[in-house]
Amino acid sequence: MTHETWDQVREQLVPRLGRNNYTTWIEPLKLLSLSNGVAQFEVPTSFFGNWVSRNFADHILRELQQSGASVQRVEFSVSRETPAPKVEVKKTLARPLTRPTRPVDEELPGAPLDARFTFDTFVVGKPNELAHAAARRVADGGPVTFNPLFLYGGVGLGKTHLMHAIAHELTLRQPDMRVLYLSAEQFMYRFVQALRERQIMDFKEIFRSVDVLMVDDVQFIAGKDSTQEEFFHTFNALVDQNKQIVISADRAPGEIKDLEERIKSRLQCGLVVDLHPTDYELRLGILQTKAEHYRAQYHGLQIASGVLEFLAHRITTNVRVLEGALTRLFAFASLVGREITLELAQDCLADILRASDRKLTIEEIQRKVAEHYNIRLSDMIGPKRLRTIARPRQMAMYLAKQLTSRSLPEIGRRFGGRDHTTIMHGVKKIEELMTTDSQLSDDMQLLKRLLQA
Ligand code: ADP
Ligand code: MG
Numbered sequence: 001m002t003h004e005t006w007d008q009v010r011e012q013l014v015p016r017l018g019r020n021n022y023t024t025w026i027e028p029l030k031l032l033s034l035s036n037g038v039a040q041f042e043v044p045t046s047f048f049g050n051w052v053s054r055n056f057a058d059h060i061l062r063e064l065q066q067s068g069a070s071v072q073r074v075e076f077s078v079s080r081e082t083p084a085p086k087v088e089v090k091k092t093l094a095r096p097l098t099r100p101t102r103p104v105d106e107e108l109p110g111a112p113l114d115a116r117f118t119f120d121t122f123v124v125g126k127p128n129e130l131a132h133a134a135a136r137r138v139a140d141g142g143p144v145t146f147n148p149l150f151l152y153g154g155v156g157l158g159k160t161h162l163m164h165a166i167a168h169e170l171t172l173r174q175p176d177m178r179v180l181y182l183s184a185e186q187f188m189y190r191f192v193q194a195l196r197e198r199q200i201m202d203f204k205e206i207f208r209s210v211d212v213l214m215v216d217d218v219q220f221i222a223g224k225d226s227t228q229e230e231f232f233h234t235f236n237a238l239v240d241q242n243k244q245i246v247i248s249a250d251r252a253p254g255e256i257k258d259l260e261e262r263i264k265s266r267l268q269c270g271l272v273v274d275l276h277p278t279d280y281e282l283r284l285g286i287l288q289t290k291a292e293h294y295r296a297q298y299h300g301l302q303i304a305s306g307v308l309e310f311l312a313h314r315i316t317t318n319v320r321v322l323e324g325a326l327t328r329l330f331a332f333a334s335l336v337g338r339e340i341t342l343e344l345a346q347d348c349l350a351d352i353l354r355a356s357d358r359k360l361t362i363e364e365i366q367r368k369v370a371e372h373y374n375i376r377l378s379d380m381i382g383p384k385r386l387r388t389i390a391r392p393r394q395m396a397m398y399l400a401k402q403l404t405s406r407s408l409p410e411i412g413r414r415f416g417g418r419d420h421t422t423i424m425h426g427v428k429k430i431e432e433l434m435t436t437d438s439q440l441s442d443d444m445q446l447l448k449r450l451l452q453a
Contacts, residue, residue, distance in 0.1 A: 001039075001069050006031040009067045016059055024204065025052050026060075030079075037072040039064055042079045045205065049076035055240075109190050109206060110180045117164035123289050125282030128158060131273045135162040138244060139169035141177070146271035148235075148245035152252055153275030154449055156318030159248040163214050166246060170212060180210040184220040188227040195226075207234045214246040218267075223258035232263050245270075255446050277452065278319060283312035286319060287326060294330045301333055303340040310342055311349075315356045325352050360451060362400045362414045368451055369396040372443065381416030394426035395444065401427050403451060 001009075010029070014022045029052065030042040039060075043049040052060075057074050064071045119139070124132045131151050138149050151159050167181045182190075194203035207213065213234070221227045238245055249256060252274065253267035278286075287308040295301055315322050332348045333340045346353065366380040373392040376382075380393055393415070400411045401423070408420035415423065434441040 001031070001034045001064075001067075003031060005067065009063050010060075012063050012066075013056075013059055017056065021056070024201075025056055028201075029060075029076075032077070034064075034069060034071060037070060039069070039071045039074045041074065041076050043076045044201065045078060048201070048205070049078060051208070052076060108178060108180045108210065109182070109186075111182045111186055113164045113167050113181060114160075115168075117161040118168050119165045121289070122158065122161055122165060123282065123285045125279065125285055127276035127278055127282055131158075131162060131275045134271055134273050135166050135246075138246060139166045139173075141170050141174055144242055144244050147239055147242075148247045148267065148270040150253060150267055150270055150272040151246070151248045151275065152250065152272070154250065154277060154318065154452075156320035157275040157278065158319060159275060160216055163216055163246055163248060167212075167214060177212065178210045179212045179214070180207070181214040181216070183216045184218045184231075187215055187231065188221060188224060191227055191230050204234070208237045208241075210238070210243065212244045212246070213238055214248075216248050217250070218247050219249045219251065219256050219259075221259075222256050228260055228263060232260070232266070235263075235266060239266075251446060251449075252442070255442070277449070278316070278322075280312055283315070283319075283322060284308060286322060287312055290323060290326050291330075294326065298330055298334045301330060301340065304342060307340055307342055307345050310345065314353055317356055321352065321356070325349050328352075359405075360403050362396075362404060362406060362411060365399045365403065365451060366396050366414075368447060369393075369399065372447060372450075381414075383416070391440075394430050395440075395447070397423050397426040398430040398444075399447060399451065403448070 010022075010026050013026055017026065025048075028044060028048070032040040032042050034040070041052075043052065053074075053076050061071065061074050064074070119136065122132065131153070134146075134149055135151070137145070151162060153159060163181060167179050170177055170179050191203060194200045215231075218231075221231055235245060247267060252272060253259070253264045256264065291303055291308060295303070311322065311325060315325055329340055329345055329348055333344060338344060367377055369392050370377045370380055373388070375389055375392055379389045380396055382389075384390070397411060397415060400406060400414070401408070404411075406414075408423045412418040412420045412423045430440075430444070434444060
């Protein structure tokens with residue numbers, strides 16, 4: 001067989017493997033020799049060779065045999081002469097083969113981990129107990145039972161904290177483990193950079209050689225087509241190797257707009273858990289834990305009873321805001337040398353308390369719902385009876401009733417002067433549908449979360 005015939009034979013693999021796999025893995029193969037039933041190929045790196053051997057060797061063999069070549073085996077060897085692509089990459093690649101015991105983190109293109117985000121500092125309550133348990137399971141580093149772990153929830157509810165905690169725990173227990181944590185934005189950035197610098201092969205190699213991949217805020221890549229594509233391939237490659245993947249997003253996979261269907265369904269294949277908005281007990285627990293920490297830091301600064309309860313009651317937005325409030329409170333009290341009283345808290349945190357007090361308006365609800373269903377805001381108040389418009393309108397009515405303190409007649413007025421009985425009917429209808437229509441009930445949950453964020 002000559003190079004030319006191999007070029008023709010390999011073309012047959014395009015429909016079988018897909019254009020993407022073909023250009024990535026098949027085209028770079030150089031046929032060195034074919035003798036004694038062995039086809040010898042040259043590959044750029046040993047990782048590349050392993051990969052092709054594991055995933056495509058059978059296909060190649062079959063294609064060669066069908067072309068009439070007498071061959072029973074394919075082999076891949078690394079080219080000797082070709083210069084190494086780049087120093088950092090070479091180190092990363094060589095390590096698992098030559099120095100398996102060195103910690104690897106610093107050489108992976110990941111984001112730094114926050115040392116404070118550990119399981120020790122994570123307060124568990126009803127709203128996050130499932131997410132916490134799942135994260136713990138992954139952090140045990142045992143056999144992969146669900147892949148990926150998909151954590152979702154609103155801003156500041158502890159997604160990043162849990163992911164960092166997993167990474168800390170895993171590297172503590174198994175220092176050799178290659179754990180790569182980064183945000184979806186960083187993933188895109190690295191990908192674009194690799195494209196620009198023509199190092200896409202290195203990029204692929206690095207991402208496919210980790211033991212655990214964690215991608216934070218994956219909603220970021222929605223609508224970014226080639227990044228999505230690459231993410232999908234990375235994802236599949238790791239799942240095929242039974243490597244753990246942990247993903248976070250601000251909403252459930254099915255609710256991320258402009259995310260390819262195949263990615264959505266892959267993301268749903270593992271364990272999907274959400275972090276619910278905090279409840280009073282969890283907020284109080286978090287405040288107590290942090291206050292204890294601060295008391296030590298500020299040498300026993302006193303905090304009057306009832307202050308933490310007050311804050312847990314009033315600041316319901318998210319944990320980040322809660323933490324910020326406490327940090328400021330301690331700093332201020334220590335500055336003025338006073339005990340932290342309710343009065344001091346109200347003074348010092350006036351702006352935060354006012355912002356948390358913010359009332360949701362009916363107009364905001366209408367806008368969010370209209371946006372979600374891709375209809376015009378004016379249709380919310382208009383007369384159209386089309387189901388695709390009437391249903392979202394009723395959902396907005398329901399949300400207005402649930403999330404604001406407006407009366408039915410008041411709500412009616414804001415829906416183009418409708419009668420209060422129309423509003424009541426709408427609210428009832430949605431209540432009914434929520435028990436039978438799971439899509440609608442999912443949409444409702446999402447909308448509620450978005451409006452209350
Ligand atoms: P997300 O990534 O979901 O937006 P983060 O993980 O960044 O949220 O959390 C925001 C802040 O709140 C962080 O400082 C984090 O430590 C803290 N936090 C969130 N949930 C908890 C919790 N259950 N216990 C302790 N701290 C928490
Ligand atoms: Mg985060």
